[in-house]
Amino acid sequence: MKVPTKFLILVVIFGLIAAGEKGEAAEEITVTGSWSETIDASDLVAGAGSDLIGTYEGYSDQIVLDIDVGRGDFRVDVSKINTNWHSDFQLYVRRTSDGTGDGEISGGTSYQEVTDTYHSFFTFKKDRTGINLQLKLSGVSVQVAPDTYTTTVYYTVVKI
Amino acid sequence: MKKLTIALLALALCFGLSGVAMAANTDNHTVTVTVNAINEIDVSGTLGLTIDSATAGSEPNGAVDNTACDLLWTTNQNSKKITVATNLASPNFTLKVVAQNVSGGTAASEVALGTTAADFVTGIAETVGSSDIQYTASATAAQGTGSDVHTVTYTLTDAS
Numbered sequence: 623m624k625v626p627t628k629f630l631i632l633v634v635i636f637g638l639i640a641a642g643e644k645g646e647a648a649e650e651i652t653v654t655g656s657w658s659e660t661i662d663a664s665d666l667v668a669g670a671g672s673d674l675i676g677t678y679e680g681y682s683d684q685i686v687l688d689i690d691v692g693r694g695d696f697r698v699d700v701s702k703i704n705t706n707w708h709s710d711f712q713l714y715v716r717r718t719s720d721g722t723g724d725g726e727i728s729g730g731t732s733y734q735e736v737t738d739t740y741h742s743f744f745t746f747k748k749d750r751t752g753i754n755l756q757l758k759l760s761g762v763s764v765q766v767a768p769d770t771y772t773t774t775v776y777y778t779v780v781k782i
Numbered sequence: 783m784k785k786l787t788i789a790l791l792a793l794a795l796c797f798g799l800s801g802v803a804m805a806a807n808t809d810n811h812t813v814t815v816t817v818n819a820i821n822e823i824d825v826s827g828t829l830g831l832t833i834d835s836a837t838a839g840s841e842p843n844g845a846v847d848n849t850a851c852d853l854l855w856t857t858n859q860n861s862k863k864i865t866v867a868t869n870l871a872s873p874n875f876t877l878k879v880v881a882q883n884v885s886g887g888t889a890a891s892e893v894a895l896g897t898t899a900a901d902f903v904t905g906i907a908e909t910v911g912s913s914d915i916q917y918t919a920s921a922t923a924a925q926g927t928g929s930d931v932h933t934v935t936y937t938l939t940d941a942s
Contacts, residue, residue, distance in 0.1 A: 653809040662818040663856075670824035671854025673910050685811055702813075713813060759815060764858040765908045771815040778808040 649779035650690040651698070657684050657757050665762075677760040682718040685755035689779060693725070693748045697780045699740040705772040710761040713773065717744055721753035733758055736775055745782070820858045823938040827851035831919040833875070841922050848882055848916035853903075853936055855886070855911045861941040862906040863887075865899035866934060873930040875921040886911020892918075895932060902936060 657680045665675050687698070700715060717730035723746075730744030757775075831845035855864065864887070866879055873895075880892035881902055886909040890901035903913060 649807040651807060651809045653811045656811045656813070658814040658816070660816045660818065663820045663822050666820070666822060666856055669854075670822035670856050671910060671912055672856060674820070674858075708815075711815070757813060759813075762815075762817075764820065764856055764910060766817055766858065767860070767908065768817050768819040768858060771817070773813050774810050775813060776808055776810045780807075 649696060649781060651777055651779045652688040652690075653685060653777055654688070655683075655685040659759060661762060673764055674762050674766075676762050677758065678762065679759075680757040682756045683754040684757055685715075687721070687753040687755065687777060688751040689746070689753070690749050691779060691781075695745065695747055695782045697745045697782050698730075698743045699778045699780055700734075700736055700743040700775065701740040701778075702736045702738060702773045702775045704738070705774065706769065707771050707773045708761070708766050708769075710763065710766055711771065712760045713775070714758040714760070715743070715775070716756050716758075717753060718756045719752065719754040721750040723750035724748045725750075727753070740776075740778065743777070817858065820856060821862070821938050822857075823853070823855040823864065823936055825851060825853050825915070825934075825936050827915075829917055831877075831917060833919055833921050836923070842920075844918050844920040846916065846918045848914050851915040851917070853881070853913050853915055855906070855938050856909075857906060857938060858908055860907040862938060863901055863941040864903040864906065865937045865939060866893070866895065866902040867897055867899040867937075868895040868932040868934050869897065870895075870930055870932045871897050873932070874925055874928045875919060875930055877930065877932060878918045878920070879934070880916050880918075881913040882916050884911070884913040887913075889913065892916075895934065899937060899939075904941065906938070906941075 659678050666672050667675055713736045714733040715736050716733045720727050725747030727746040727750060827850045829847055829850040831847060833842050833845050836842040877895045878892050879895055881889040884903055887903040888905040890904055893900040
C-alpha cells in the first residue's frame with residue numbers, strides 16, 4: 623500500500639503540534655510531606671475518667687505544594703481515598719501560605735473537609751512553589767478502637 | 783519509501799505520547815493515625831472505718847462509707863472489667879466493697895475483700911466510666927478489738 627508523502631508530512635506535523643500542546647498544558651503538581659499522628663493515654667483530656675482530645679492539627683507547613691502550569695486560570699481540587707479510615711474521623715485541610723510566584727492565588731485559607739469526592743480547594747494563575755498546607759483531624763474519642771488508620775489525600779490541578 | 787513511512791509514523795507517535803507521559807496533574811500524600819490501646823484507671827481517697835457501737839444483745843454495728851473513695855477509668859478497648867483485691871491476707875475483720883452510681887459499666891455484687899481479685903465492675907467497652915466505692919466493715923464481738931490496714935487495688939483488665 624502506498625501512502626502519499628504529503629499525507630505523511632501532515633501526520634507528522636499534527637503529531638508534533640499535539641505533542642507541543644500536551645506539553646504546554648501539562649499541569650504538574652508536586653506534593654511534599656505527609657502527616658502521622660499517634661494517639662495514646664497522654665492525649666486524654668484529664669487522665670483516667672476523661673475522653674481523648676477530639677481534635678489534632680499538623681504543622682502549618684506539614685504539606686508543601688509546588689505547581690508548574692505555565693500561565694492561565696487554574697484550580698486545585700482535593701479529595702481522599704481511604705485505606706483504613708474510621709467513620710468518626712473528619713479530615714480538614716487549609717492553605718497557610720501563598721507560596722512564591724507571579725499571579726494571584728486565592729481561597730482555601732479556611733479549613734475545609736477533605737471527603738471522598740473532589741472539592742475545589744483554591745484557585746491561582748501561573749506557576750507557584752512552596753504553598754504550605756495544614757491538616758486537622760477531628761472525631762477522635764475512646765470509641766475509636768486501637769488500630770492504624772490511613773487515608774491518601776489527592777491534589778489535582780484543573781485548568782478553568 | 784515504506785521504511786520512511788514507518789519512521790515518520792513512529793516519530794509522530796512518540797512525540798504525541800511523550801506529551802501525555804509528562805502530564806502529572808495529580809499528586810498525593812498519606813495521613814496516618816495510630817491509635818494505641820488506652821486503659822487508664824484511677825482511684826482517689828483514703829478511708830478509715832471505725833466500729834464502735836452495738837445494740838445490747840447484738841453483734842457490733844457495721845461501719846459504712848460510700849463518699850470517701852471514687853473510681854475513674856477510660857478504655858478504648860472492648861470486653862473489659864475492673865477487679866478489686868486487698869494485700870491483707872489474714873484480716874481480723876470483714877471488709878466488703880461494692881460499686882455504686884456506676885457509669886460506663888455494670889456493678890458486680892458486693893464482695894468480701896480477699897487477696898484473690900474479684901469482679902468490681904463488668905461490661906466495660908470503649909468508654910469513660912466512674913463509680914463511687916462503698917466499703918462496709920463488720921466485726922463480731924468474738925473478734926475482739928484491733929485494726930486492719932488494707933491496701934486495696936483496682937485493676938482494669940480483660941473480661942475473659
